[in-house]
Amino acid sequence: MAENTHRVVGIDLGTTNSLVAIMQGGAPVVIPGEDGSAIVPSVVAFDQETHTGFAVGNAARDMLLTQPANAVYSAKRLMGRDLADVEPELKLFPFKLAEGLQAGEVLKLNVGGLTLTPPEISAYVLLQLKKNAERFLGGEVTKAVITVPAYFNDAQRQATKDAGRIAGLEVLRLVNEPTAAALAYGLDKNADGTSREGTIAVYDFGGGTFDISILKLRDGIFEVITTGGDTHLGGDDIDNLLLAVAIDDIRGDLGVEITKDPAAMQSLRKAVIDAKIALSANDSARLAVEVEGKLYAREISRAQFEQLIASVIERTAGPVKQALKDAALTPEDIDEVVMVGGSTRIPAVRALVSGIFNLEARGRKLHTELNPDEVVALGAAVQAQILSGTDHVATNELLLLDVTPLSLGIEALGGVVAKIIQRNSTIPASATEHFTTGVDGQTNVAIHVLQGERELAKDCRSLARFDLKGIPPMVAGLPRIEVKFLIDANGILHVSAKEQRSGTQAQVEVKPTYGLTDEQVETMILDSFDNAEADITARQVIEARNEAQTILEATKKARQQPVWQQLTSVEHEAIASAISEVEASLKDEDHKVIRNAIAQLDKHTRRLAELMMDSAVTGALGGKNMATADEGLGGDIGAPTTAPHAFAPAQIDDKK
Ligand code: ADP
Ligand code: MG
Numbered sequence: 001m002a003e004n005t006h007r008v009v010g011i012d013l014g015t016t017n018s019l020v021a022i023m024q025g026g027a028p029v030v031i032p033g034e035d036g037s038a039i040v041p042s043v044v045a046f047d048q049e050t051h052t053g054f055a056v057g058n059a060a061r062d063m064l065l066t067q068p069a070n071a072v073y074s075a076k077r078l079m080g081r082d083l084a085d086v087e088p089e090l091k092l093f094p095f096k097l098a099e100g101l102q103a104g105e106v107l108k109l110n111v112g113g114l115t116l117t118p119p120e121i122s123a124y125v126l127l128q129l130k131k132n133a134e135r136f137l138g139g140e141v142t143k144a145v146i147t148v149p150a151y152f153n154d155a156q157r158q159a160t161k162d163a164g165r166i167a168g169l170e171v172l173r174l175v176n177e178p179t180a181a182a183l184a185y186g187l188d189k190n191a192d193g194t195s196r197e198g199t200i201a202v203y204d205f206g207g208g209t210f211d212i213s214i215l216k217l218r219d220g221i222f223e224v225i226t227t228g229g230d231t232h233l234g235g236d237d238i239d240n241l242l243l244a245v246a247i248d249d250i251r252g253d254l255g256v257e258i259t260k261d262p263a264a265m266q267s268l269r270k271a272v273i274d275a276k277i278a279l280s281a282n283d284s285a286r287l288a289v290e291v292e293g294k295l296y297a298r299e300i301s302r303a304q305f306e307q308l309i310a311s312v313i314e315r316t317a318g319p320v321k322q323a324l325k326d327a328a329l330t331p332e333d334i335d336e337v338v339m340v341g342g343s344t345r346i347p348a349v350r351a352l353v354s355g356i357f358n359l360e361a362r363g364r365k366l367h368t369e370l371n372p373d374e375v376v377a378l379g380a381a382v383q384a385q386i387l388s389g390t391d392h393v394a395t396n397e398l399l400l401l402d403v404t405p406l407s408l409g410i411e412a413l414g415g416v417v418a419k420i421i422q423r424n425s426t427i428p429a430s431a432t433e434h435f436t437t438g439v440d441g442q443t444n445v446a447i448h449v450l451q452g453e454r455e456l457a458k459d460c461r462s463l464a465r466f467d468l469k470g471i472p473p474m475v476a477g478l479p480r481i482e483v484k485f486l487i488d489a490n491g492i493l494h495v496s497a498k499e500q501r502s503g504t505q506a507q508v509e510v511k512p513t514y515g516l517t518d519e520q521v522e523t524m525i526l527d528s529f530d531n532a533e534a535d536i537t538a539r540q541v542i543e544a545r546n547e548a549q550t551i552l553e554a555t556k557k558a559r560q561q562p563v564w565q566q567l568t569s570v571e572h573e574a575i576a577s578a579i580s581e582v583e584a585s586l587k588d589e590d591h592k593v594i595r596n597a598i599a600q601l602d603k604h605t606r607r608l609a610e611l612m613m614d615s616a617v618t619g620a621l622g623g624k625n626m627a628t629a630d631e632g633l634g635g636d637i638g639a640p641t642t643a644p645h646a647f648a649p650a651q652i653d654d655k656k
Contacts, residue, residue: 007139007143009021011146013042013076013146016208017041017373019376031132032132033132042122044060044073045059045060046072047112048070065269075121075125076118079159080118082107119163120166126163126166126167141169143169147379148160150178150179150224177204178215179222181375182200182336184379185367198216198217201215201334201336202214203338203339204229206340206343208232208236209229210315212227214327227323228319228326230315238312238346239276242276245308246287249298253296254292268291271288286300313346334357345373404427404429405424406521411450420432421485430486433651437650438648442474443469445468445648446465447483447649449462449493451463452524453528459527459531466508468481468498468499482500491512494507495509537591548586548598558609561615563608563615575601578603579601
C-alpha cells in the first residue's frame with residue numbers, strides 16, 4: 001500500500017488516553033492496536049535493565065500498581081511547564097522529579113531508573129500510536145496532526161511538537177481539541193458543502209480533566225472564544241468515590257484492609273471501572289473482587305450510582321456558566337453542544353448538560369452520535385486529510401505555519417497601511433475591515449495587498465494589487481467597501497473586496513510565505529522595531545493630513561449651499577481664516593499642529609453643520625427623495641475620511 005506511506009495521521013494525545021485516526025473512504029476511522037483496542041492509555045512503563053520504554057498503553061497501566069517506580073502516567077500535565085507551575089500536580093500525582101532541578105530549568109522525571117523530560121515520555125505514547133498506524137496502513141508514517149487543549153500556551157504547544165519530533169513524527173499542525181471535535185461532526189459545513197455560521201459549546205469530561213470551550217464558527221473557520229474547566233476533575237474522581245465505598249464495605253463485611261494489598265487494589269480498581277462503564281448502559285451492575293481468598297460482591301443500581309456521583313458531575317456546571325458569562329452569551333445563544341470525553345457516556349452527565357443549555361425546550365439534542373472518546377482523534381484525522389490533500393504540502397512548495405509570521409493588510413489613503421490580519425494570528429484566520437472612497441465620483445478603487453510590520457506601504461512587502469472596478473459614481477465617503485482577508489488551512493491568502501451598496505466585487509489569491517525565508521521574516525520584524533517611532537510619527541502626520549483634506553473639502557462644498565447665507569459675516573470671516581490655517585498646517589510635519597487647526601475649523605463650522613443637518617432632514621420630510629438628503633449628509637462636515645487626489649481606499653474606523 002505504497003499510496004499510504006505519505007499519509008498524515010490525526011492524533012489525540014490525551015492525559016488519560018490517546019488515539020490515532022486516519023481518513024478512509026471519505027470518513028475518519030480510529031486505528032486499533034495489536035490488542036484490538038484503539039484507545040491507548042497514556043501510560044509508559046520502563047525497564048530497569050534495558051532502559052527502554054518497554055510497555056505503553058494497557059500493558060503499562062497494569063504496572064502502575066505493581067511497579068509504581070517504573071511506570072508513569074498523566075505526563076501531559078507536565079508538558080512545557082516549569083517547577084513552579086507543577087506544584088499542584090506534584091501533590092496529586094506520584095511524579096518523581098529528578099533531583100537538583102533549578103527554577104526555570106526543563107522538568108525531568110525519574111522513572112524506571114531513567115531521567116526523562118515530559119516530551120520524551122509522551123514520545124513513547126506517540127511512538128506506540130505511530131507503530132499502530134504503520135501496522136494498519138502497511139507503510140511508514142512520518143507526518144501527523146496532534147491535538148492540544150485550547151488553553152495550552154506556547155510552551156505547552158512547543159513541548160507537544162517536541163514530543164512528536166522525538167517520536168519521528170513531523171507535526172504539520174497542532175489543532176485545539178474542541179475544534180477537532182467540531183470538525184469530526186462536520187459542523188463547519190452545511191449538508192450542501194457551503195460553510196456554516198454558529199456558536200458551539202464543546203463539553204469535554206475525560207479521565208482527569210474537565211474542559212468547556214465555546215467556539216464561534218465564521219466562514220468555515222472555528223475560533224475559540226472562551227475556555228474554562230477544572231484540570232483536576234474527571235472520571236478518576238468517580239472511580240475514587242466507588243473505590244472508597246468498596247474499601248469501606250470490604251473492611252466492614254470481610255474484615256480485610258484491601259489497601260495494603262497492591263494486587264488486590266489493582267483488581268478492585270479494574271472492577272470499579274468496569275461497573276461504572278456498565279452503569280452507563282444498564283440499570284445496575286455487579287461489583288466483585290477476591291481478597292485474601294474471600295469474595296466481595298455487591299450490586300449497584302443506576303440510582304445509587306447517580307446519587308453517589310451527583311456532587312462530582314455538578315462541579316462541571318460552574319465552569320460552563322462562567323464560560324458563557326465570559327463570552328457574554330446565554331445558554332440559548334448556543335446552537336450546538338458537542339460531547340467529548342469518556343465520562344460523557346454517563347447518562348446523568350448528558351442530562352445535566354442538556355439541562356444547562358435548555359436543549360429539550362429548544363427542540364435540540366446534544367451531539368453524542370460519535371464515540372466521545374474517539375471524536376477528538378477523528379477530527380484530527382479530518383484536519384490531517386485537509387493538509388495532505390493539497391499539493392502544496394506534497395511538493396513542499398509552501399511553508400506550513402500555525403501562525404502568520406507577519407501582519408497582512410492593504411494600502412489606505414495617503415500610503416499608510418491598514419493592517420487586517422495581525423502578525424502571529426493562528427491560521428486559518430479571517431478578518432474584515434470597511435473602507436470608502438477618497439474622491440467624489442470615484443468608480444475604481446486600487447487594492448494593494450501588503451505584508452509587514454511597518455506603518456507605511458512603501459516599507460512593506462507588496463504581495464498583490466487588484467482593482468475593484470465599476471463602482472457607481474457616488475459622493476466620496478458614501479460607498480461602503482468591505483475588504484475581507486482569509487488565510488485558509490494551507491496558508492493561502494484570499495483577499496476579496498466588495499462595494500456593498502452596489503454589490504461590485506473583485507478578489508485575488510496569494511501565498512504570503514512564498515519565497516520568504518525565516519531570516520527575511522526576522523529582518524522585517526526587527527526593522528519595524530528599529531523604525532517604530534519614526535513610522536508612527538509619519539503615519540500620524542498622514543492621517544492628520546487626510547482628515548484635514550476631508551474637512552476642507554466638506555467646508556468648501558458647504559459654502560455653495562443655501563444655508564451658508566444664514567451665517568453672519570463674522571462667522572463667514574472666522575471660517576475663512578480657519579480654512580487658511582488648516583491649509584497652512586498641511587505643510588507642517590507635526591501632526592499636533594494640523595490637529596489643532598482642524599479643531600479650530602471644526603469649532604467655527606459647528607453651527608453651519610447643524611443648519612445643514614436641519615435642512616437635509618427638512619428636505620427629506622418635504623418630499624425630496626432620500627438619496628438627495630443622504631448625499632447632503634454624506635457631504636456633511638465631519639463625514640467619514642475622504643480626500644481628493646487619491647485612489648486608494650480610505651479607512652473607516654468602525655471600531656469606535
Ligand atoms: P482523556 O481525554 O482525559 O485522556 P478520555 O476522554 O478517554 O480521556 O476519558 C477517559 C475517562 O472516561 C475515564 O475515566 C474512563 O473511565 C471514562 N469512561 C470511558 N468509558 C466510559 C463509560 N462507558 N461510562 C463512564 N465513563 C467512561
Ligand atoms: Mg481528551
